[in-house]
Amino acid sequence: MALPREDYRRHFDESSSCPRSTLSFVGRDAELARIAELFDEDVVFLIYGVAGIGKTELAYRALELARTRPGWSRAVPTLIQVQPEMTVPHLLAVLRQRTGADAARPDPLGARSSSLAEELDAVSRALEAQPRLLFLDDVHLIDPAAMTRILGHLARRVRASRVFAASRLEVPLASLGITPVITRLAPLDDRAARDMITHLGRRLGIAVSDVTGILQRAGGSPFFLQREVVSSPADELQTASDQQWLAKLVSTLAGWTLAKINRMIAKTNMPRISVATPMLLRIDNRRTP
Numbered sequence: 001m002a003l004p005r006e007d008y009r010r011h012f013d014e015s016s017s018c019p020r021s022t023l024s025f026v027g028r029d030a031e032l033a034r035i036a037e038l039f040d041e042d043v044v045f046l047i048y049g050v051a052g053i054g055k056t057e058l059a060y061r062a063l064e065l066a067r068t069r070p071g072w073s074r075a076v077p078t079l080i081q082v083q084p085e086m087t088v089p090h091l092l093a094v095l096r097q098r099t100g101a102d103a104a105r106p107d108p109l110g111a112r113s114s115s116l117a118e119e120l121d122a123v124s125r126a127l128e129a130q131p132r133l134l135f136l137d138d139v140h141l142i143d144p145a146a147m148t149r150i151l152g153h154l155a156r157r158v159r160a161s162r163v164f165a166a167s168r169l170e171v172p173l174a175s176l177g178i179t180p181v182i183t184r185l186a187p188l189d190d191r192a193a194r195d196m197i198t199h200l201g202r203r204l205g206i207a208v209s210d211v212t213g214i215l216q217r218a219g220g221s222p223f224f225l226q227r228e229v230v231s232s233p234a235d236e237l238q239t240a241s242d243q244q245w246l247a248k249l250v251s252t253l254a255g256w257t258l259a260k261i262n263r264m265i266a267k268t269n270m271p272r273i274s275v276a277t278p279m280l281l282r283i284d285n286r287r288t289p
């Protein structure tokens with residue numbers, strides 16, 4: 001369905017603001033407590049971890065909590081998602097534009113500043129003029145030496161804003177004598193992982209029976225937990241009402257022609273049919289001589 005023009009605009013305008021964390025956020029209490037504890041003393045916060053471990057989600061949550069701190073409610077959450085193939089000049093251009101550094105340029109149509117340091121000075125000034133909660137996601141996609149210089153520059157010059165960065169690889173800021181706050185994300189603990197399965201099950205309207213198996217296979221990775229729950233076999237996904245519906249369906253189908261069954265399937269709601277299909281096939285196999 002096409003969005004009205006007004007909505008397109010709003011969607012575009014908001015695309016650089018930071019999304020809220022998921023309503024079913026679980027665990028990570030110790031990590032969030034540590035970030036909160038160091039929030040006033042430090043400027044750069046790095047979140048490290050493998051793909052799918054929950055770096056982005058943790059940063060969204062941390063920024064959401066930061067905005068509830070006294071003096072930070074007006075800070076503008078600003079997301080910059082680094083893309084594969086993004087070059088350093090491209091990232092700098094996005095940084096300038098999103099932080100409003102471009103607007104402050106004396107001659108916005110004139111020649112671009114030549115050095116990295118000049119470009120970063122403009123960004124730092126913008127982050128001082130307007131407090132922001134800047135989140136650079138997936139910075140491992142940028143050349144590590146350049147990324148180290150960028151974050152190092154901001155760490156030394158910015159005080160009024162906070163800069164969060166998520167990365168699969170370490171950014172060697174210590175080589176510049178800077179010690180950012182580092183959070184290394186481990187898999188979710190058992191309790192948080194169980195909570196996540198419960199939340200997901202409730203949201204999807206399914207009863208997950210093999211929680212232990214899912215925990216073993218996913219090993220506490222939020223990404224794999226999600227994948228396991230969503231792809232649980234149909235037998236595990238059934239709710240009581242699905243079972244009743246299926247029992248009625250099977251007894252009715254006994255007297256039906258294939259054409260009639262197909263017509264009924266065409267009219268039935270899809271999630272239920274997808275749950276029922278593997279079972280119907282099994283019943284059908286048993287009937288085949």
Ligand SMILES: Nc1ncnc2c1ncn2[C@@H]1O[C@H](COP(=O)(O)OP(=O)(O)O)[C@@H](O)[C@H]1O
Binds near residue numbers: 050053055166222
């Ligand atoms: N603490 C959490 N509570 C609930 N869901 C989470 C949590 N951490 C991650 N997720 C979910 O798991 C998936 C992977 O997390 P994500 O933050 O995208 O990982 P990463 O950024 O490390 O690749 C996402 O769908 C995310 O919403």
Ligand SMILES: [Mg+2]
Binds near residue numbers: 055056137138
């Ligand atoms: Mg991510």
